[in-house]
Amino acid sequence: QFTTLGKNITAFEVDGSFDDCQKLVKTAFLDAELNKTLRLTSANSINIGRLIPQTFYYVYAFAQLKNTENVVISVPSGNFGNLTAGIIAMKMGLPVKKFIASTNINNIIPEYLRTGLFLPSSSVQTISNAMDVGNPSNFERILDLFHHSFDKVKDAIIGYYFTDVETKSAMRLMYSKFNYIVDPHGAVGYLGLMNYLNSHSEKKGVFLGTAHPAKFLNVVKPTLNTDIKIPKKLQSFMMMKKKSVQILNLYENFKNQILEKK
Numbered sequence: 001q002f003t004t005l006g007k008n009i010t011a012f013e014v015d016g017s018f019d020d021c022q023k024l025v026k027t028a029f030l031d032a033e034l035n036k037t038l039r040l041t042s043a044n045s046i047n048i049g050r051l052i053p054q055t056f057y058y059v060y061a062f063a064q065l066k067n068t069e070n071v072v073i074s075v076p077s078g079n080f081g082n083l084t085a086g087i088i089a090m091k092m093g094l095p096v097k098k099f100i101a102s103t104n105i106n107n108i109i110p111e112y113l114r115t116g117l118f119l120p121s122s123s124v125q126t127i128s129n130a131m132d133v134g135n136p137s138n139f140e141r142i143l144d145l146f147h148h149s150f151d152k153v154k155d156a157i158i159g160y161y162f163t164d165v166e167t168k169s170a171m172r173l174m175y176s177k178f179n180y181i182v183d184p185h186g187a188v189g190y191l192g193l194m195n196y197l198n199s200h201s202e203k204k205g206v207f208l209g210t211a212h213p214a215k216f217l218n219v220v221k222p223t224l225n226t227d228i229k230i231p232k233k234l235q236s237f238m239m240m241k242k243k244s245v246q247i248l249n250l251y252e253n254f255k256n257q258i259l260e261k262k
Contacts (some may be wrong), residue, residue, distance in 0.1 A: 022044075044079070070204055075102060076128070076210055108120060121135075189208055
């Protein structure tokens, strides 16, 4: 969507992964020379200003429940900003019994919760591509919120990860059983919740959605074998011309491009 806006917005298309893009941005934030010239900020979950409004999702979800005892929440996760926001909401008093960190095969956090070892790696491409993250930047925030205690983290969060085959199967199940069209990321959240409830039947669960399925037509349409109604606003973006600047995965290249566009 951002590649179609133009005007005062420049979209950089980096020859790399999400982790590569995030590393470029973080390096820019630490570049004293660049920060003397420009005032930099981030719109993604690097910025705590993104997480604070996300805490409202959890409060809103609880407000719709008739019974708020024994509630667990499954969060489809990649960079773990949304789940971190949920933890902040819990720390402010929201009575969440357990968070479920639901990921695709980029399973850095589920493996940490299983072993106690945080081992970042190169991300693997999946159909839930917004969660293809090999080094989640909000892990440090999660540790800080639990005073760097593995036992406290593990007590609050359980992790599951799923393959693309399992994700597609969940999409089909939700469509056939509930007549609900879910995007791949939401399907991962659903899978995490169902896996947990299978062995904790006394609990009630909520899973978070992430995006309209029309944003992932190349996955949703062939998986469900049905037409997807595209919202008018999204249609307008899809009809606009893409404008982006292709750059190498090199910090100096990124920095020079930013300075040229200032």
